[in-house]
Amino acid sequence: MELHPTHITLNGTPIRIETLLRKTSGSSDWEKSLLDFLAEWYNDKDFIEVQTSGSTGTPKVIRLNKAFVAASALRTIRFFNLEENDQVLHCLPTRYIAGKLTVVRALIGNLNVHVVDPSTDFSFLQKEPFKFAAMVPNQVQKLLTFVRQPADWNLKFLLIGGSAVPASLEENLQSRQTACYSSYAMTETATHIALRKLNGADASEFYHCLENIEVELSEEGCLRIKMPGLEKPLQTNDLAELRDKKTFQILGRADNVIISGGIKFSPEQLERKLEPHIRQPFMISWLPHETLGQQLILIVEGSQSRASTTRLQTAIHNHLDKFERPRQIRFLPQLPRTPNGKIDRKSVYQD
Structure with missing residues (x-):
């Protein structure tokens, strides 16, 4: 060679x-x-x-x-x-x-x-x-x-x-x-x-x-x-x-695992279930919660509307199990991305 x-x-x-x-x-x-x-x-x-x-x-x-x-x-x-x-x-x-x-x-x-x-x-x-x-x-x-x-x-x-x-x-x-x-x-x-x-x-x-x-x-x-x-x-x-x-x-990824109510969730696995049913870019993330520790949320790229929220809630209900379902849906004008185009999970603000 x-x-x-x-x-x-x-x-x-x-x-x-x-x-x-x-x-x-x-x-x-x-x-x-x-x-x-x-x-x-x-x-x-x-x-x-x-x-x-x-x-x-x-x-x-x-x-x-x-x-x-x-x-x-x-x-x-x-x-x-x-x-x-x-x-x-x-x-x-x-x-x-x-x-x-x-x-x-x-x-x-x-x-x-x-x-x-x-x-x-x-x-x-x-x-x-x-x-x-x-x-x-x-x-x-x-x-x-x-x-x-x-x-x-x-x-x-x-x-x-x-x-x-x-x-x-x-x-x-x-x-x-x-x-x-x-x-x-x-x-x-x-x-x-x-x-x-x-x-x-x-x-x-x-x-x-x-x-x-x-x-x-x-x-x-x-x-x-x-x-x-x-x-x-x-x-x-x-x-x-x-x-x-x-x-x-x-x-x-192990460093993305979310522990909610004592249960470990891989956001990537939940996202794969939702991918065929959500058109715009999105990610599963979390917020601090008093009793759950971390509360699952869905963050979506785009503007919020009643129709879009309803569609997302329907997708969550139909394609995720009870304990996998995010408790909140949040919208961002644009999801942060790394230089090579991947969604940058760690840059999403969590309040």
């Missing part, structure tokens, strides 16, 4: 890495981030620096060995059977780990990588075929909007990551011929360590670990990852259910 090939094929044209490294800046932020990463990958250090998202604790800058990153890229190449000159799409910001890995896959796999603005509408997929692309849920939703006909998705494999795949989006993918996968990933593992098939005959609720990776549970029921390149098993804050050491399902 060659970590530093002399060329990369961009948009169908082989380009010498030296030529790209001589460029001082790109014409846009996303092009500049690509050039910045190439400069870091080809420097004389054996690591890259990346910002974690907080999956295993407080967000921080960490160092990932380049060989460790390349091994992750190679696992993806093998899983999706990507071969030399296969056309792959790079539509993620290269400043984040997922975007960096797209570049590394292209380098070590000698792939033909087409780089586009992450804010594209993907209408070009109606004409140009690609074997592989990685996107975040918002981009997939845009793809569904602008390329509506399933036959017009000239894409063999689609990897979706960055946040949980909403139930409504997963349902819309069932009519697509593109094989769609959800990734279980984090910065500390150089992106995904497991994949879940979202559509087709082999769709599953469980993630399946990639080669040479295994998982186990801590005493608290949180997922622990064992993989080559880690000095010790990586402990996450994700509550999980294991089928075996290679197969698991994510239930929610």
